[in-house]
Amino acid sequence: MTEDLQFAPHMQSSIGAAVSTTMPHLRPTLSPELTLVGPGGRKVTMDPPKTDPPGAGLQMLGPEGVVGIDPRHILRMEPTPGSVDVEPNYLACIEFDLPELPWLFTPARADQGRLRPWLALVVLERADHQPQPGRPLPVVDVAPARLPDPASSWAWAHVQRPAGRAGPLTSRLLCPRRLEQSTPYLACLVPAFEGGRVAGLTDGDQQVDALGDAWQVGGGVVRLPVYHHWEFTTGEAGDFEQLASAVVPLKKDEIAALGGVSVDITEPWRNGEPLRTSDGTRARQTIVVQGVLSLHDPPDDTVDAAAVEDFMTRVADQISRGAEDDVTLPFYGGHHLVRREIDAGETGWPADLNLWPERRIPAALGAEWVRENQEFLMARAWEQVGPVREANRLRARTAFCTEVASSVHRRDIGTLDPAELLRLAGPVNDRVMTDSGLPLRTEIAVSPAPTALADPALHRLVLRSRGPISRRTGVRPASYVARALGGELIPPMPAPVVTAPQATAPLAEEDSDELAARVGSALRSDDSHRAGTVLRVLSAMAVSAEANGFPDQAQALTSAVADPVRRMVGETPEDALAAEGTDGTMPALRLLSLDRAFTATTVAPLVGELAERFGAMSAGPAVNVPVLHHVLASDSMSDDPGSHLLELGVPVDQSALGARLTTALEPGPLLAARLAHQASPEPGFLAAETPAPTDPVMMCPSFPAPLALALKERLPDWFLPGSALIPDNRAVLLKANPEFIAAFMVGANDEINRELRWREYPTDLRGTPFTQFWPRTDGVSDVPPLHTWTPDGALGSHLAAGAGGLDVLLIRGPLVRRYPDMTVAALPPEARHQPGLAEESWQRPVMILNLDEQTAAYAFELPEATVHDWWFVLAENAHRVRFGFDTAETATAQQADEETHEAQPRPPWSDLNWGDVDGGRGFAEIDGRVLPSAGTPTPVSGGRWNAAEVANMALQRPFRIVRSARSLIGDP
Numbered sequence: 001m002t003e004d005l006q007f008a009p010h011m012q013s014s015i016g017a018a019v020s021t022t023m024p025h026l027r028p029t030l031s032p033e034l035t036l037v038g039p040g041g042r043k044v045t046m047d048p049p050k051t052d053p054p055g056a057g058l059q060m061l062g063p064e065g066v067v068g069i070d071p072r073h074i075l076r077m078e079p080t081p082g083s084v085d086v087e088p089n090y091l092a093c094i095e096f097d098l099p100e101l102p103w104l105f106t107p108a109r110a111d112q113g114r115l116r117p118w119l120a121l122v123v124l125e126r127a128d129h130q131p132q133p134g135r136p137l138p139v140v141d142v143a144p145a146r147l148p149d150p151a152s153s154w155a156w157a158h159v160q161r162p163a164g165r166a167g168p169l170t171s172r173l174l175c176p177r178r179l180e181q182s183t184p185y186l187a188c189l190v191p192a193f194e195g196g197r198v199a200g201l202t203d204g205d206q207q208v209d210a211l212g213d214a215w216q217v218g219g220g221v222v223r224l225p226v227y228h229h230w231e232f233t234t235g236e237a238g239d240f241e242q243l244a245s246a247v248v249p250l251k252k253d254e255i256a257a258l259g260g261v262s263v264d265i266t267e268p269w270r271n272g273e274p275l276r277t278s279d280g281t282r283a284r285q286t287i288v289v290q291g292v293l294s295l296h297d298p299p300d301d302t303v304d305a306a307a308v309e310d311f312m313t314r315v316a317d318q319i320s321r322g323a324e325d326d327v328t329l330p331f332y333g334g335h336h337l338v339r340r341e342i343d344a345g346e347t348g349w350p351a352d353l354n355l356w357p358e359r360r361i362p363a364a365l366g367a368e369w370v371r372e373n374q375e376f377l378m379a380r381a382w383e384q385v386g387p388v389r390e391a392n393r394l395r396a397r398t399a400f401c402t403e404v405a406s407s408v409h410r411r412d413i414g415t416l417d418p419a420e421l422l423r424l425a426g427p428v429n430d431r432v433m434t435d436s437g438l439p440l441r442t443e444i445a446v447s448p449a450p451t452a453l454a455d456p457a458l459h460r461l462v463l464r465s466r467g468p469i470s471r472r473t474g475v476r477p478a479s480y481v482a483r484a485l486g487g488e489l490i491p492p493m494p495a496p497v498v499t500a501p502q503a504t505a506p507l508a509e510e511d512s513d514e515l516a517a518r519v520g521s522a523l524r525s526d527d528s529h530r531a532g533t534v535l536r537v538l539s540a541m542a543v544s545a546e547a548n549g550f551p552d553q554a555q556a557l558t559s560a561v562a563d564p565v566r567r568m569v570g571e572t573p574e575d576a577l578a579a580e581g582t583d584g585t586m587p588a589l590r591l592l593s594l595d596r597a598f599t600a601t602t603v604a605p606l607v608g609e610l611a612e613r614f615g616a617m618s619a620g621p622a623v624n625v626p627v628l629h630h631v632l633a634s635d636s637m638s639d640d641p642g643s644h645l646l647e648l649g650v651p652v653d654q655s656a657l658g659a660r661l662t663t664a665l666e667p668g669p670l671l672a673a674r675l676a677h678q679a680s681p682e683p684g685f686l687a688a689e690t691p692a693p694t695d696p697v698m699m700c701p702s703f704p705a706p707l708a709l710a711l712k713e714r715l716p717d718w719f720l721p722g723s724a725l726i727p728d729n730r731a732v733l734l735k736a737n738p739e740f741i742a743a744f745m746v747g748a749n750d751e752i753n754r755e756l757r758w759r760e761y762p763t764d765l766r767g768t769p770f771t772q773f774w775p776r777t778d779g780v781s782d783v784p785p786l787h788t789w790t791p792d793g794a795l796g797s798h799l800a801a802g803a804g805g806l807d808v809l810l811i812r813g814p815l816v817r818r819y820p821d822m823t824v825a826a827l828p829p830e831a832r833h834q835p836g837l838a839e840e841s842w843q844r845p846v847m848i849l850n851l852d853e854q855t856a857a858y859a860f861e862l863p864e865a866t867v868h869d870w871w872f873v874l875a876e877n878a879h880r881v882r883f884g885f886d887t888a889e890t891a892t893a894q895q896a897d898e899e900t901h902e903a904q905p906r907p908p909w910s911d912l913n914w915g916d917v918d919g920g921r922g923f924a925e926i927d928g929r930v931l932p933s934a935g936t937p938t939p940v941s942g943g944r945w946n947a948a949e950v951a952n953m954a955l956q957r958p959f960r961i962v963r964s965a966r967s968l969i970g971d972p
Helices: 152-156 195-200 241-248 252-257 305-321 348-354 357-372 374-384 386-413 416-428 440-445 456-461 467-473 477-486 514-547 551-569 573-579 588-593 600-617 641-650 655-664 668-676 707-712 740-756 812-818 833-841 864-869 886-894 948-952 965-967
Strands: 005-008 034-039 043-045 074-078 093-094 118-125 139-142 157-162 169-175 185-190 222-224 228-233 262-265 286-289 728-736 807-812 821-826 847-852 855-860 873-877 961-965
Touching: 005 948, 118 139, 118 152, 118 169, 139 185, 139 961, 152 157, 152 948, 157 948, 169 847, 169 948, 185 195, 185 222, 195 222, 241 812, 241 961, 262 357, 305 348, 305 357, 348 357, 348 740, 357 374, 357 707, 374 386, 374 740, 386 668, 416 456, 416 477, 416 655, 440 514, 440 655, 456 847, 514 551, 514 600, 551 600, 707 740, 707 847, 728 965, 807 812, 807 821, 821 833, 855 873, 864 965, 873 965, 961 965
Parallel strands: none
Antiparallel strands: 005 157, 034 043, 074 093, 093 169, 118 185, 139 222, 157 169, 185 228, 262 286, 728 807, 807 855, 821 873, 847 855, 873 961
């Protein structure tokens, strides 16, 4: 910021400050005094150097010793090289990284705060001056009338530093020439003294002994060597201060041009009957349709209410005829609502959009834009659907295979008895998962039947129908399988399915005998393995018991181990309630899901507790379910099967098992799982869910381009009706029209869905490809999916926050073209008179739209209730330090505009204009033209200005003004 800068008139090295003369036209000599400082602070004064003649002093190297400047010392050039449309009232300048560089070879010391630099910046018309090749530097021939007065060059070189703090020092040269409008210029860095000019023309290969200035005012054409040069072009007159002050609100007669588009709806259909009116006449019926942007107080319609009602009735009838496959008016949004008809008396957004003429027009505009760009849009849509087409091909193939395989399954597998199903599923018994939650092999293993019943060899050699063994023994395979599964065939000495875990006590000598310690550790490890096995078998048996009609026994099994298992997996009581329910029991499937945690390491701490719990259930090694049923001494489980679950296994109902196997072997779920593995959607992929896994994927393409830009380019009169009639240097506060935006977006989405279906795109016509209307920088969608809009809501109420409630400041004039990066902000009412306008409370625009090269729209989200009390700030960006003087037009504009409010107090001399400083040659002059007066500071150096004071006079401080929203809206 310019208020953070401080200037110094010059900076000279110690050698330059030791020069004996203040006259740069004399030979620079100096007689330095040298003092050596040794250990202990001892000082020794050296004799002055010997000169010839004696006492003449040393001669300083001046500009005659320079034949070039390293461009790396140049920090910045203003205007920037190649720039156009430069403000002609500003001064060209060049900055260096060495603060003493402009005075490094000046052959004199300062005189009362003034010191002429050995360099000068001159600006020449490019049409008449072009650098010519030279040695060692390019040269340019200039008439002295185009050059500033060398005697005043002290005023246009200074040093800059941050005010009140440490920071980098830079030096700067200014050219005091007043620039003309629309003129190409050449800025050249040249020597200011004759010695430098001659050295730059002679390659430094000879002794240069020239004194004086490089040119004289009133002299002849001079050839100057050029150390550095760049080009720029000025534009029309007017800087930010002048152009911003010239921008005023629209006048009342100018506001009327933005009242909307008048549309004649007297005869809605060609060659049709005119609309009926309340008085029966055929008077012209005109409606006013507002565009995307409208006035805060738009004009009212003058259309007859009876004509509007007649129009709505006719449209509803046309849409109803379209439901019968007639080609009539489209029902915008009907596919999203899964509707084909609408009633003339309805309310809600479908009626607002389809029945009201001022709403159907923007919907038709959106549909028309889609039709004009349908080829481009379809090409982008097909680019997005590639994986979906392949997925639909796989789904169609899977659907065909599912139908064929299901028919085979019903015919050949659905008719098999349980024994035949066991034989069929035997080869894959560990992969066939029934709805009990257990593989077939596991369910057989925990049943009373022999484990070999799940082995294909038993069915092939023993239980094969009409096999040798079946013929000799007369055993029927189906009867054997049923009796074995039910527990009616028990071997004489059956082995218990589950034996109680044992907890080995520590051996007596474990603490002192290493062998005893190793034996004890091995025994306890074996106990842990056995306990883990018991838990895994117990969990499978509980699931099987629950599936086969023994729920009480299954609960008893899980309750016996629930508490230690929960502690083992680290579950809190709250976690257990969330996972298992509120009754405190552990479901069998929940216990089965934890079987992978039943390892020797995790089960080891529970061995003792499990041994106690199983010991309480049975005194012997075989464990039974406690006290659920009376234990009967029997050779089978038929008398009381529930009492022998843990001893003999879980009886299985063969009919239920057969039904489960039939379901498990159905091909549909298997093929669907394979399809999911082959064609699974990537994370973030959006597509409509399908009722069945094999149904085609219905996809909606995404077009993230903001349609406001398309409408602005294609139909600017509908974006802002009457925008072409806005004069230059005008500003107006508008508001977004949510009804128009919603209608336009519905029309565009409805039409693109129709086109997608016509092109056989995989869509269900309910997608929302266009969700972005405004070019928002945050990327937030303006339109939620249309199928989620509630039908009873008003049109425009479903738009995302901020999409339909924007206040838009429109500015037209050269200000926008020349300063596209200016700051435009909304100022709260309470910050209007605070210091610095309370910049931290400013609200920045959510987006900026350029309607043309000199018209811009700045969108804000302001509270609707208090928008009239807000203010708007137009501020110049302060990232560039620039110098110049105002024009007379700037002062006139400020005096005429009573509402202009400057953001900062104006320092003395900051309002100088070219009429105050132009001495008649086209160059700024300070001496004799800028004089102290009442209320202004006086020069600090002997009554004469220095370069630092001149820099403060010419510094162009950032300018900003405020405008009230009330005046921009047009309120009195």
